[in-house]
Amino acid sequence: MPMKPLFLGSHPAIDFINTSLSPGGTLIELIGDGQSFVAWLVDAELLDASIASKLKGRFGVAALDAAAAEARRFRTWVADWIARWRDTPRANYKSELVRLNRLLERAKSYHEAIATRNGVQLVERTRIDSADDLIVLVAAQVALLIAEEQPDLVKQCAGAQCTLWFLDRTKAHRRVFCSAAVCGNRAKVAAFRDRQRGAV
Ligand SMILES: [Zn+2]
Numbered sequence: 001m002p003m004k005p006l007f008l009g010s011h012p013a014i015d016f017i018n019t020s021l022s023p024g025g026t027l028i029e030l031i032g033d034g035q036s037f038v039a040w041l042v043d044a045e046l047l048d049a050s051i052a053s054k055l056k057g058r059f060g061v062a063a064l065d066a067a068a069a070e071a072r073r074f075r076t077w078v079a080d081w082i083a084r085w086r087d088t089p090r091a092n093y094k095s096e097l098v099r100l101n102r103l104l105e106r107a108k109s110y111h112e113a114i115a116t117r118n119g120v121q122l123v124e125r126t127r128i129d130s131a132d133d134l135i136v137l138v139a140a141q142v143a144l145l146i147a148e149e150q151p152d153l154v155k156q157c158a159g160a161q162c163t164l165w166f167l168d169r170t171k172a173h174r175r176v177f178c179s180a181a182v183c184g185n186r187a188k189v190a191a192f193r194d195r196q197r198g199a200v
Pocket of ligand 1: 159163177183
């Protein structure tokens with residue numbers, strides 16, 4: 001059974017980085033092949049489920065696997081760039097932008113007019129003509145993160161065994177855990193045990 005992808009990053013670009021994680025030192029790969037990459041894009045709401053179900057038949061397994069491999073290489077590169085961007089936001093990232101723009105150029109975007117209860121609404125769509133186009137969906141999110149978000153709000157979870165990243169969207173900017181229920185709780189339990197040990 002493939003593991004259900006985690007969406008704790010508060011931004012699709014961060015969730016993309018989190019598709020490789022190693023809780024407690026065990027490496028988990030969430031986009032190990034084409035099928036899981038497509039499933040992740042659907043779960044991340046970057047790709048329509050009805051389009052996704054047709055992709056395998058249209059492009060074939062090998063092309064989708066190759067797209068997933070490209071996405072994993074892109075992920076390693078993006079994680080490194082975002083870490084540097086967070087630490088030194090004002091550095092010159094010209095070569096990184098050139099590489100990102102090469103992917104963004106592949107986008108075939110158009111607007112679809114959709115009838116809603118309140119009238120007609122325009123929705124931006126990206127045409128997927130080949131498996132190579134899938135990575136564009138992720139690259140666009142990376143571009144949005146770099147262009148619109150504050151670098152110092154990109155944080156790594158304070159959980160001892162956790163490797164996840166998140167964008168701190170809380171008002172006070174004091175978020176320290178990927179998930180209060182998981183890592184936050186674990187830290188609380190550990191602190192409680194330490195206190196008890198100290199009390200004895
Ligand atoms: Zn965590």
